[in-house]
Amino acid sequence: MKSMQRATHLRLIERLRADLPAGGAPAPVAREARPAFRVAAARYLDAGHHARERAAMFGGRGAGGLPRVIAASSALAAGACLPVDLPGLSLIVTRGADGVVRAVANACRHRGTRLVDAPCQAKALVCPYHGWTYDLAGALLHVPHAEAFAPGDSCSLPALPVSERAGLIWLGDDIAGIAGYLGGLDADLAALELDRHVVWRSRRVTRRCNWKLIVEAFLDAYHIRTLHRDSIYRFFLDAASIMESVGRHIRAVTARRTLREAPVELGGSDLRALSTPSYVVFPATVIIVHPDWVSVIPLHPRSVDETDFDHLMLVPAARAGDTPHWEKNWSLIEETVFQREDLWVCEQAQRGLAAGMVDELMFGELESAVRPFHAAIDDALARSPAAPPTGA
Ligand code: FES
Ligand SMILES: [Fe+2]
Known part of the structure; x- marks a missing residue:
């Protein structure tokens, strides 16, 4: 099975590997930390701001919004x-x-x-x-x-x-140009061969948090050791992830523990066994490339503090009959990691913000992909005729 375009994946894996210190210590932040990136809590709480985001990105009332x-x-x-x-x-x-x-x-x-x-x-x-x-x-x-x-x-x-593009059906006002919209991610998604996958299971759950908190949780490998200590931390190195902007989208790879023992020459290696690629297709579709299946997660905001989390579990059609294997993966990733850990903590963040005790959220260097994500939101808001700048 191909993963993200192999050359791209190899380039990022080699960068990750170059940053890994010897002896098992956590990877340090490679560069000097800038002051934290701060986002006003009102952006997660204010219904007026949410209405502007909806108008700029999510459509409704007959409009499709962004793809x-x-x-x-x-x-x-x-x-x-x-x-x-x-x-x-x-x-x-x-x-x-x-x-x-x-x-x-x-x-x-x-x-x-x-x-x-x-x-x-x-x-x-x-x-x-x-x-x-x-x-x-x-x-x-x-x-x-x-x-x-x-x-x-x-x-x-x-x-x-x-x-239709990359084995997925996309909705959006300018959808005829979906390849151009995906830009540099178009080839990554095509290489996943999702047209040769089937939906083994899917589920939609409404969770009580702002949609951006969920995207930000997927842009952050910093929480794996704490939040996922008893679930997937055993598969991943601590805070070892590289994220890069691709237009307004984000491409990431997160190092799995197996990367430490990987041969120097990765030519014949299964790269998805060594690190996990993931994507945020702006604004709100998350794609995670597990070793042998793919999570496609479109997020649909309902209100400023409610989001529909759709999870499509796409498995290779030729292996769809391997029920015990997929049951085990669904149980670990969907039921435990996503629902009981990531989404639970996003709701806890929403509750903490709603309590009014902090005015802003802070993101450090290990969460730096949040910066271009918010820049893309600001850009979408500025382009939207229905969305004057908020200052929030
Ligand atoms: S509502 Fe009368 S035919 Fe549909
Ligand atoms: Fe997580």
Whole structure:
């Protein structure tokens, strides 16, 4: 299995390895620390600021926002209809006989009824109320007793822009340019071969914290020894991670303990066994490349202090039958590491901030990827006509 483009992964692994001190001591910060990067607590608490973030990045009310993953390509065979509910958006994602993926509103143009309530195979979308019928692209095909309506009354379902790239289905206003949006990450994601993976399990959970706290938890290898002491610290070195900006996205690799014993020449080595690549596709899709499977995690903010955490567990199609192995991985990563540790601590951070006892959060050199993440948010806010600068 390929990992991130091998040359990129090798370059980062060699940098990580060069920083590892002999003898098992934790890696020191390689450079002199700058003053901590500080972010106002109001950015995680203020509903007005959140409304500006939503308008600038997350769409809603018929707009897609910036690109985000809404499904895996392999979950959608020809003729499949998949309801996708996001805060402010309710969609049916379909794949027509022509193989093209589309998204239309999941609400009948007659009296608003939800059209599809569970994944299904269909040739047409038939409203359960009075039988208005649409094709999989949303065009109205049939109205019972059509003579009861004037010609201009009948219309099709509004479509939202979606696109397939790297084995994933993306929603976003400028989605035709998804390759350009992904920029330098496009080749990394293609190399994961997610089109040859299947969703072994997925889950959506709403957690009581601001979406940025979750992204920041994934941009931080500094917490592994403390927060994940009893779960995955046994697999990872302490605070040994390299993160780099790729446009407004982030690419990271985090060193696994096996890297210490790796041969000098890594030519034939399985790089995913030595370090774990991860990505933040701006603004809120996190991708983590485990040794033999991939977590795709789109985050969907519901309000300033509530976020939907979607976790798609993508495993190689050829190995999908290895149930005990995947059960064990799901239990460790999703149930323990993500839900009981990372998301639990994000809620604790939200509670601490909401208590009003600190005015700002601080990020040191081991959390430096948070700087470009916030710079990209500031840039998105500044570009959004609906979002005047907040000063918050
Ligand atoms: S609400 Fe859909 S056909 Fe009447
Ligand atoms: Fe974590």
